[in-house]
Amino acid sequence: MAFITADPNGQAAWGGYSALDVTGGSQSSFINNQIANMHSAGINGTISFGGAAGTDLSAVSGQTPTALEQQYLSVVNTYKIYHLDFDVEGALQGNTAALTTQAKAIALLQQQEAANGTPVTVSYTLPVLPTGLVPGQGGGLNVLQIATANGVNISRVNIMAMDYGPGFDQPGNPGMGTYAIDAATATHGQLMTLYPSLSSEQAWSMLGVTPLIGINDDPSEIFTLADAQQLTTFAIQNHIGELSMWELPRDTTGTLGAVDAVDGSGVAQTPFEFSKIFEHIETGSTL
Structure with missing residues (x-):
């Protein structure tokens, strides 16, 4: 479930809305009921912080690792969900101070x-790009390096195989399935370098891949059903740890030709x- 960001008072809230504050927002019962239903169905779930919009909790003015850890703890205690995801993109990738605060808070929580x-x-x-996580300040590889240096135990690195931008959206490109496989392969190599003790199999197991199904923000980037089959076959062959998609409400045609x-x-x-194709990773059955 996503995303938790900061409300105007710097508190953890769904979508940054005060009415959906984790601890007592006036409309938070809607979220609470959804998560209760998940638990009843035996689904543990994941809660994700950050995303492309809003203010990340780590970037709130005056934020400290101790105070931020308490925000994360309030989410864990409220929902009894013990897998947390941190979606780091946009300007936050280059905010070393916020990323360091975030990493220290996560390590404290763990x-x-x-x-x-x-x-x-x-x-x-x-x-991610088909060439892997972008290195240097402002890139995804640096996010992992900061987290690791500050004691975060990372179970999975989930790459967003989508919206690659200029240079990858030209006519005659090899296709979004191939690009996703290239991105996964490159990131696997980066994980092997970042964590030298990992075996190749362990690095694949640590990796997750999430494409944007259908027509991306750039209409020249279209992740098709054939791309989904290609990526799923690759994921099964390499025992990739997670295969997901953005996002469930999009898993129908909607308006044919509509962009993102x-x-x-x-x-x-x-x-x-798309879901029916991707679920083959759970059984390992061939397509």
Whole structure:
């Protein structure tokens, strides 16, 4: 579930709306009921912080690792969900101070909850290119380096295989399935370098891949059903740890040809056809 960001008072809130504050927003019962239903169905779930919009909690003026850790702890205690994702993109990728505060807070949370017998697992969701995570300040690789240097135990690195931009959206490009595979392969190599103790199999297991199904923000980038089949086959062959998509409400045609619509992929498909392809990773069955 996503995204938790800072409300105008710097408090953890869904979408940054005060009415959806984690601890007592006037409309927070809607979220609470959804998560209760998930628990009843045996779904543990993941809660994601950050995203492309709003103010990340780590970037709130005057934020400290200790205060931020308490914000994260309030989310864990409220929802009893122990896997947290941190979606770091845009300007936050270049904000070393905020990323350091974030990493220190996450490490504190992991230490505290491990001592309490409720360990918290952490993933990072990061933009990527077919060449891998962008190095240097402002790139995804630097986000992982800061997190690791400050003691964060990262279980998964989830790459957003989408919206690659100029240089990759030219006529005759090899296709979004191939680009996603290239991005995964390059990131796998970066993880092997960042964590030298990992085996190749462990690095693949640490990796997640999330494409934007259908027509991306750039209409020349279209992730098709054939791309989904290609990526799923690759994920099964390499035992990739996670294969997901942005996003469930888009897993239907909606308006054919619509660019990055919220209610459809814009491509001809049956409802939930992308989901049915991706779920093969759970069974390892061939397509």
